[in-house]
Amino acid sequence: MDIPVIWIPADEAQPIELIEVDREDLDTYQRLVGGNIEVLPLVFPPASYFFNEEYRGSDLAINPRATQVLWSHNPHYAGCDPIQGDVFITGDVDPEGNETAVPGNYKELLQPVKFRVDIVTGSDRRWVSNGVIHDTRALAEAAGQRLFENWTQVSKFRVVPDSTPTRERVEPLAE
Structure with missing residues (x-):
């Protein structure tokens, strides 16, 4: 089943995009982050934040936009190491453990930020x-x-x- 997710590329020249992915396709998840995935919870509102698990010490570019999202939407990680590489956000998991559509609140990320x-x-x-x-x-x-x-x-x-x-x-x- 396809769900909308927000993809945040590390390259700031590329726009943040709302894309559709098959929530059961691990290969797509790994392609979006450029390697094995790790997931952290976002809490304001609840969502799942996927990134490359091997980002620390890698040659992946720092992703200031994704870092700001993590710091803003989960106070536990505020001020931690910046995230490197591409990131995507889904909704929280449903009772069966499946990712859901990204919450509407995160769609504001699609707007240009000053x-x-x-x-x-x-x-x-x-x-x-x-x-x-x-x-x-x-x-x-x-x-x-x-x-x-x-x-x-x-x-x-x-x-x-x-x-x-x-x-x-x-x-x-x-x-």
Whole structure:
């Protein structure tokens, strides 16, 4: 039975795609990740996250988009090693143990993402932004690093999708 999944290639020049796969075809799963599969749970909302089990120490390219998804949708893995290689996401497993269609919430990944830099200054306990939007995470990270190095009031910075709510409180664990 075919189900829709979200495929996130490591090559950021390639788009994230919604594709149909046979949920019982292990060869297709392995082809999508370029080798043997490993799966982790996503929890917000429940889904399954498939990647190449031999990614650590391999020559597979780092996949910043898939890493961000993992960090955002399963707090247990936030800040862990970046994922390398291509990734795909299915829905959670059904009572018989079969993967299901990817939840609609993840389809927002198909939209182009822009990034902004949020900073914390002095004793402020909220993330703030100057509203400048960057086309790529790398450009936003470079801008954040420049702010951090050149503005002594900046105590920390983060790069977030521009859709992230503004003025979020700084979490104690993030310090």
